[in-house]
Amino acid sequence: MADEAFCPLTRGDRDKPRQIGFIAKRPVPIAVPQIHAKRPAATDRHVRQNEEALECGSASIVILSLFHHPPLQGIEKMEPLAADAVSLSTLGTRRTRAGVLSSDPAVWARALPADEGNSNDDDDDDDGSFHSTPPLPPVPRTKQAAVLAAAFVAISLTIGYNQSYGVFQEYYLSEKQDILLADSSPQTALLAFVGTLGAGLTWAGSIFVNPLLSRIDHDAYVRQQQGTGSQTSRQSLSSRLVTVVGVGLMAGGFLLASFVSRVWQLLLTQGLLYGIGSSMLYFPLLGPAPEYFSQHRGTAMGLMLAGGGMGSIILSPVLRVLLSGVGGRWTLRIVAAAYLVVGMPVAWSVPRSRFPVVATADGNGQQRALRRRTHVSATLLATPTFLLSAATALCQSAGAQLPLTFIPSYSVALGLTAGTGATLLSVANMINAVARVATGYAGDRFGRLNVLAASLSGSAVAVGALWGMSVRSSASAEQEQASQLWIAFIVLYSVAAGGYYALFPATIADVFGIRSYASVNGFIYFVRGCGTMVGSPIGGVLLGSGSKDYADMVAWDGALLVSSALFMGGVRWADAVRRGWAWRA
Secondary structure: OOOOHHOOOOOOOOOOOOOOOOOOOOOOOOOOOOOOOOOOHHHHHHHHOOOOOOOOOOOOOOOOOOOOOOOHHOOOOOOOOOOOOHHHHHHOOOOOOOOOOOOHHHHHHHOOOOEEEEHHHHHHOHHHHHHHHOOOOOOOOHHHHHHHHHHHHHHHHHHHHHHHHHHHHHHOOOOOOOOHHHHHHHOOHHHHHHHHHHHHHHHHHHHHHHHHHHHHHHHHHHHOOOOOHHHHHHHOHHHHHHHHHHHHHHHHHHHOOOOOOHHHHHHHHHHHHHHHHHHHHHHHHHHHHHHHHHOOOHHHHHHHHHHHHHHHHHHHHHHHHHHHOOOOHHHHHHHHHHHHHHHHHHHHOOOOOOOEEEEOOOOOOOOOEEEEEOOOHHHHOOOOOHHHHHHHHHHHHHHHHHHHHHHHHHHHHOOOHHHHHHHHHHHHHHHHHHHHHHHHHHHHHOOOHHHHHHHHHHHHHHHHHHHHHHHHHHHHOOHHHHHHHHHHHHHHHHHHHHHHHHHHHHHHHHHHHHHHHHHHHHHHHHHHHHHHHHHHHHHHHHOOOOOOOOOOHHHHHHHHHHHHHHHHHHHHHHHHHHHHOOOOO
């Protein structure tokens, strides 16, 4: 019990809810609740001490409010905060707003403040706003496993194919291809752009997929609140609709590509149409995934994103066998049918976001539903951490896809067979898949930003040293040494490159807060998509049509990856300045 000499409030004053602010740039109102529910003595004592400390002004920071005040938010049921809802190790030193825990997202969503939605005052958000992380109810392990499995398969179908496109590219450039007309004279750069267009749109599509999901989810939520919809209809009308259409577009792109005869037609079908569809499958499944994990988020994301490597491990040899056996047209038709069979169940099992909408009281005290934020506020956009993160994503995505795109063709340039090139691509993706899980675990243990910076540095060293030395040895007619250096590069690069894919989504949640994950992740992936669509085509131009001189392209790739490592070091520094230095970050 606080000393009355230091607490001038009367007993009657204490029984009234009071508005108290955080010690921050801009105070954030929170309510000290009246306690009506019966609780264990220990819990009651802690709550009393918290209330008295707040009333007397002796508490400088409030982590979470244990109980919510019903009259202020219109919530009839008060529920205690589960101790494992959000781990303090996940929250770090970031401030969090007072919240309420409930197993029903519609209940606790109403407790979220107004400035987290797509309101008109986004520019006024303070530092604590876009880094805040509210408590979430615990998730059963079976649900976590279902989310992980669905995301794994979705990433296998999207990123796995993107990493296997090099098999198609090598086939289109060969004399045995049966799709493109002989007079079309396809160039390496243009054919490389077919794959990078699809891969780029997989990520850049976040710029329209996330707002679409938010709008549909908001409309369904409003109908549910008005009694004209249900939880099931809301789920059916939002994520499932988007993902099912996405799978249809992907399969349609492959099917239509089997009837084309020009490169520009491949760009529209196997590139554009597939890319839009893959984005509509990728983000609804991957976007909500970090919200279902807390302590082991890095490991979970590593397991999900390992689906990209696993998908490529399966697709690369299968595509090689099909292209050699039944030709390009029937290969594309078989792939289209397989995507419908495998993709539709995954599209139907898409998880619901745990931050579906934001609801707040208007000036008349009535509840008003706001759409979930899907854009980045101007305040956050101007922060060094965000700008450096975007620069890292741009350079990494532009450089990371180049080796995977040209593994088959460079292997043939070294004198290896096309089958060996496809096998090396499968090996690269197999190592990459294992590395994603391993680096995700290492990030949880040693700090995700630390491991991510080391991963990007390793990628830059692998390209500049091993691939560059292989190119120089090849130019000197030392083919055996060049091949050995090339295989060593594939192993080292696959290990190092896996870290970015596994850890960057988790670091977004760590650095910017889980509440801002959807908006920041969507923008960062848009930047990554733009980088992907730039890196490989420029590399193809530097390589030229039918050229075997890879020196200029390797120099371009190395410069991009070195830049990404330097920018990542800047992110680590800016985050340490904002939150305080800690070796494990």
